[in-house]
Amino acid sequence: MSWMRFLHRKRSDSELQDEIEAFLTEETADNEARGLTPDEAARQARLKFGNPQRVRESLWMQNTPQRLAGIARDIKYACRTLNRTPGFTIMAVAVMALCIGVATSLFTVVRSVLLRPLPFRDPARLVMVYEHFRGGELSYHPVAPADFYDWRSKTHGFEDMAIMRPAEYNLTGARNELSESVGAEAGSPNLFSLLGVQPALGWGFAEADDQRGSTVVMLTWSLFERRFAGDAKIVGGQIHLDGKPYTVVGVLPSWFTYPNTGIQLWVPYKADASPEMLQHHDWHGSQVVARLRPDVSLASAIAQVGAIQYQNHLQYPHDPVAEDVVSRSLNEDLAGDVKRPLMLMLSAVGCMLLIGCLNVANLLVARGAARQKEVAIRSALGAQRATLIREQMAESVLICAAGGVGGILLSLGATEWLAKAWKDLPTAQSIHMDGAVIAFACALMFAAALIAGLLPTLSSTGKSMLKALQTSVRTGSSSVSRTALRKSLLTAEIGITVVLLVAAGLLLKSFMQLRAANVGCVVDNTLTLQYNLPGKRYDTPEKQNAFNEALLAQVRAMPGVRGAALGTTVPGTGYWGTDEFTVEEHAPLNTGEHLPDALTRWADPGYFSALGIPLVSGRFFTSHERVERSYKVIVSRQLIQQYFAREDPIGKHLHIPGRAHDGAPNLMDWEIVGVVGDILYQVGKEPKATIYFPILEGRSGATLAVHTATDPLQFSVMLQKQIASLDPELPVSNVLTMNQIIGASLVNARLSTTLVLAFAVLSLILASVGLYGVLSYLTIQRTSELGIRMALGAQRDQLLQLMLMDGLRPALFGLGLGLLMSFAATRILQSMLFGTKPLDPVVLSGVIATLLAVAVLACLAPAWRAFRLDPMKALRTE
């Protein structure tokens, strides 16, 4: 009802005016009837009625909720004040919008990646189980299927466990047309029920499908839509994978993009796994998902699995079988390496937001100073402190509200950009804004308004304000406390800026180191592409070699080609596989000692010379070392340094349990024929011992790297034509230059470096603006004091020094504070740095120099004004 009254108060006011009119007429008529003259009658009537304006006002107030009216008045007043200084308002709103927008975007990503529960049934009980070699390099080691089958049958802590491994297929239509290479996963049939996923179409895998030679396949929704035009008739129909017909038994729902969006189809786990692979405890290459029983703790379930694994380890002392298992939640597993940089950026943007708030607070303190007397007088006349605070808060609330709205709009765009620019962001969930994110932005907005508004307001309405009444402008000391507040705000601002600058400097240096890292081979003008020879047509090593060698010969004959290398994994593309080995000629290892391991690579005879990898000793492969005669290996310098101390490795043998000779499962010795230089398997990682096998022993999958004389991308079409001339149906994938490959591995480092650097620079600008503002204000305040000093004989350069020191003092305090905070903060950063120490002297001195230079610049202008002061004018100012 009061709302109705409020909304109709205009109408009720006009009615009241009519009523008053009616009253006056009646009263006048009465008076006239009593014999007064018309003028006197009207005068008496008005006298009797009193002030009609007062009546109207009291009704108007009665119709208005007082609190609301007060707030509306505050807002109106704040709007007018802000309107008077549009420059300040736009700056403050822009700063707030930027800070809130970026923070909201990052929070959106964090929420989608780290916080939101996965779209599976009861996701809190889902964990990934990994093997763990005590003292090994990888904390989460892929699982051998044989271990998994033991875990599943012998432990009871989990409701169910499922296994999967990545695969790749050459997908063609029913008549072998339109071939494309698709990413796939081979998963045990219970995986989908374990996750709680029903196929959108069809029926899915049955337990019986999980056997060797099984030819059933499930499509993901994206492949179903893209390749089969969403036609449900494909369910029950056939597609060709690597030339073999497979029956489509189901289509997964569109939201199911697990483990990532690159996966296009699923086959049963055992469909193309060899029996050896399933039986050996050292065939590490699978992931295990498990669902915890509700009544069992994760620790005890994992302990059970660990006990089984330790038995396996004891049972196969000479094989690389892990001693232990570890687990992590599915959510954490998907977030993987993204968590740390995300948290880093979130804290960086938090710092920036805080600086933004402090800056707005600082500016508001300055504005509040002008109103100090007014506030003091009003409070002396009985204004309540709460009212005064509310009135002054209105400005900061308005700024932050406008900033918040701008920020939300900004973050709509920024989130999309961020999700695209960030490589390897887990995509099991879509990244988008939702209610929680908007709520977060609103909370940020309120927090910002509180920080920015409450600090200046509390200081200006406290007990000290009565002093403002007592002091005169002449004494120049009227706002010592306010200046002190501004200086401490400034100190905090500069301190946080220093932390950001140090973090950004370290990341920048680390990034430069990464860029400058020597991969160990030719990088410029090198094009790589991958292909996979389908097993149906290339079923023997001879056929595979025939294709590979023909291709190499053709490519090497192309004009403009300096060299061509054929291998499995070119430098810079990642870890891929390792093999454990022992040196045959050395004394056997003690039981329980770790088998050394090395990266496994294959190479053709011309591989090293084409990629410019130097020969250290021995020789390269020859074209005679093929198929049965190929039991020779080349090792990297790192391996020699680690395992052949002062010993000639050439002619020695490596015993590699994972690589038995063809047809002779007990022969596992490989002769070392050469030693080559180290390469980086991934930029940012230390080089690792590597074993190269001859690719001519027969490999179906290969990477061709071509070193060209000119721009390598011009060669890509020609190269694909060469391949098509040998086999028109063979698809090629990942046509990339080496620089692209290495650049791609730096994308995330580049992104976090750029963003943190941008935040730091912005904070520096904000802090210097704050410094400039405070000092300008101080100069104006102290004008008369400076005039007196000059009149008493102070030299101009002394004044300059005085003012400069006044501004530089908070900067120096802030610097010291910031450096102290940095010592703590950079420890967290340590794991993200490459070739850079957390207390890098170059970075630290750079930060100190930058900050001091900017601070001096910001202080110079106001100090210069003090320097050029005319003493006569200064003395006259009030």
Add this chain to the structure above:
Amino acid sequence: MRNETHPHNEMLKGTLDMMILRTLVAGDAHGHTIAKVIERTSEDLLEVEQGSLYPALHRLEDRRWVSSHWGASENNRKAKFYRLTAEGRKQLVRETSRWRQMTRAIGLVMGEERGAQ
């Protein structure tokens, strides 16, 4: 204790509403009439301040104790008439009984009733 020369025009808070309601029992009336009736009935001891009469009328209307309509006054001029509603009648009964209790209580304290005995 009354000062006979000056009308005691400071009304007890809350009594104006009650008196307006009471006045309207006799029939619909506009603001001028209501003020006049109160003043006459109180033998001019009470003077209705216009500053509080009109806000009070609007307040009563908001609480649905009176309703209003525009009509012609006895002198055939346009005026806003107020009418007592059923709800208002109940409110008047409540207020009146409370008022009686109050005056009796005050009377007891001031020793008037006992003194009369």
